[in-house]
Amino acid sequence: MALSASTTLPYDVQTVTNTFADEAFLKHISEHVGGELKSLTVDGDTTSAFTLTAVRALPTKRLPDFARKFVGESLTVTQTEQWAAPAADGSREAKVSITIAGVPVSADAVQRLVAEGTSTRVDVEGSVSSSIPFMGSKIADAAEPYIGKALNIQAAQAKSWLESR
DSSP: OEEEEEEEESSOHHHHHHHHTOHHHHHHHHHHTTOEEEEEEEESOTTSOEEEEEEEEEEOTTSOHHHHHHHOSEEEEEEEEEEOOOOTTSOEEEEEEEEETTEEEEEEEEEEEEEETTEEEEEEEEEEEEOOTTTHHHHHHHHHHHHHHHHHHHHHHHHHHHHTO
16 A cells, blocks of 8 residues: 655754654654654764664554454554665655554655755655455555554644744
8 A cells, every 4th residue: 555645844854854853752743643652762863864763652543443453452663764864955865664563564665855945845655565364455455544644743743843842
């Protein structure tokens, strides 16, 4: 199942990058959706190439009943972002992978922060997959809107987060 989203934030790429890697911001996003940020590691400096790994506990109350039967009341979701160093214009790209503990569903995406003057266009494209025989595509189809929404929430919340600072 394909993921695709785009939004523009009225901040430069480095400010957006710093926000996306900020522990307080990631905690805020997790709590915004009723979850909890369990751990965060940022390996490297956000002004160059770095890797971010966030582990969250997220509720399953919005999942379809058939999916919730398999996973219970919460999920442990690990999101790993491998950020490349900024390009000459400041734009940058991250390879994003999302795995869910105990569930054979994953997502792989590319997130691009594109410099547009003093603004940043945030583009995300990727796919969701499941390795469960016969049911895999149904589960991936059910998971896709939630994973896509989670990626969109980050960009939307970044705007209000930065405005409040």
